[in-house]
Amino acid sequence: MTYPSSSPKVRIEFVALLAACALFLSTVEYLIPKPVPFMRIGLANLPLIIGLGLLTKREYILLALLKVLGQGLITGTIFSYIILFSIAGTFASTLLMYIVYRFFKQWVSLIGVSIAGAMASNVAQLTLSQYLLFGAAAKLIAPPFLVVGLISSIILGVFAQQFEQNSAWYRSLRKGSL
Amino acid sequence: MKTANIRLAMGLLTLPAILLQKSFIGIILQALYVIVLAVSHGRRFRILPNLILLFSVSSAHLLQPHGLQLFSIGNFAITAGALVLGARKAFTLIALLYLSHYMVTARPNFPGKLGKLISLQFYYFERITTIWRTITPKRPFIKAIDNMLLQLSVGGKEPFSTQVKEKASVTSSARNIGKNTLHLIILWTLFVLGNLAIFPVI
Numbered sequence: 001m002t003y004p005s006s007s008p009k010v011r012i013e014f015v016a017l018l019a020a021c022a023l024f025l026s027t028v029e030y031l032i033p034k035p036v037p038f039m040r041i042g043l044a045n046l047p048l049i050i051g052l053g054l055l056t057k058r059e060y061i062l063l064a065l066l067k068v069l070g071q072g073l074i075t076g077t078i079f080s081y082i083i084l085f086s087i088a089g090t091f092a093s094t095l096l097m098y099i100v101y102r103f104f105k106q107w108v109s110l111i112g113v114s115i116a117g118a119m120a121s122n123v124a125q126l127t128l129s130q131y132l133l134f135g136a137a138a139k140l141i142a143p144p145f146l147v148v149g150l151i152s153s154i155i156l157g158v159f160a161q162q163f164e165q166n167s168a169w170y171r172s173l174r175k176g177s178l
Numbered sequence: 179m180k181t182a183n184i185r186l187a188m189g190l191l192t193l194p195a196i197l198l199q200k201s202f203i204g205i206i207l208q209a210l211y212v213i214v215l216a217v218s219h220g221r222r223f224r225i226l227p228n229l230i231l232l233f234s235v236s237s238a239h240l241l242q243p244h245g246l247q248l249f250s251i252g253n254f255a256i257t258a259g260a261l262v263l264g265a266r267k268a269f270t271l272i273a274l275l276y277l278s279h280y281m282v283t284a285r286p287n288f289p290g291k292l293g294k295l296i297s298l299q300f301y302y303f304e305r306i307t308t309i310w311r312t313i314t315p316k317r318p319f320i321k322a323i324d325n326m327l328l329q330l331s332v333g334g335k336e337p338f339s340t341q342v343k344e345k346a347s348v349t350s351s352a353r354n355i356g357k358n359t360l361h362l363i364i365l366w367t368l369f370v371l372g373n374l375a376i377f378p379v380i
Contacts, residue, residue: 012295016298016301017330020299020301021302023299023303027307062295066299069292070296073285073286076278076281076283078278078281078282079190079274079282080271080278082275133234133235133238134235135238136242137237137238141234162320163320163324166320167320167323168324168328169327170324172328
């Protein structure tokens with residue numbers, strides 16, 4: 001694969017590859033035992049964080065869309081209320097991560113980007129749960145939900161940073177030697 | 179007509195019958211029916227997430243007292259109306275979730291460019307899972323992922339999309355159409371019975 005490439009076809013294929021990685025990582029995460037039922041690291045967001053340094057704005061949004069639709073198809077939730085949570089969370093985090101990375105790259109590490117994304121995702125999902133599930137009681141689940149989100153996003157951020165620093169594949173992509 | 183399209187159509191036509199169900203017993207029966215439908219088509223049913231949903235949504239509704247007071251915990255009143263309202267909402271969500279599971283059992287294809295991209299995404303997903311099986315050791319995880327991505331890139335000198343083959347679509351038989359029509363009729367009958375208050379009122 002040649003990337004970075006100016007060929008639109010190759011670039012779109014690369015977006016599909018990253019989206020497939022997100023699917024793969026979500027299945028890997030499914031196998032990891034969770035200390036709390038609703039706690040998840042969000043490994044599937046790793047391609048979204050890695051993609052920040054590689055994709056254009058349009059490609060980045062496309063990656064988020066493919067991630068949501070792919071996960072919805074694999075888990076069978078694409079026509080249920082769960083897809084609404086997935087769309088709200090993914091697009092809120094995508095938008096904020098893109099803004100933070102684009103404008104504050106010098107001051108914010110990937111850990112910071114990951115935390116920003118997780119907080120945006122959690123706030124969007126809590127707002128939606130207020131209307132769809134819990135009503136006013138959504139306020140009660142907000143604190144544990146946000147704390148768990150903060151912890152898992154730090155873990156994911158460290159993971160993304162480690163990957164960016166140590167991955168031969170990522171280095172080759174940046175140099176354009178793949 | 180493809181099986182996937184038949185199931186999608188059946189699911190979409192059933193949505194109003196579930197969303198507009200007013201009877202508590204009716205929605206429970208509809209939920210049970212779609213769960214059986216999804217499970218009989220290869221989907222897994224896990225009791226715990228459904229119980230968590232049922233419990234959390236019902237509890238959340240207790241914060242707004244409604245109807246007959248059953249008992250109280252301190253100043254907090256447990257009311258029958260709020261419990262039933264919460265449980266009905268939870269069963270609606272469970273029914274919609276398993277209906278969605280059923281709708282995708284035949285792997286529907288999306289039309290247009292987006293559909294092609296999703297096919298490409300699943301093509302890569304299959305390649306990733308195949309390559310992942312050959313990767314040893316799988317610890318440390320970052321190195322294993324890196325190896326997998328490198329292998330994927332080395333094998334991809336040609337554009338991968340040229341290798342994507344459209345899966346042969348399964349054409350639906352008249353029997354399949356009949357079966358889905360029957361599911362549709364049963365779910366709508368449950369809706370009618372529920373809304374005519376034929377089921378016991380809780």
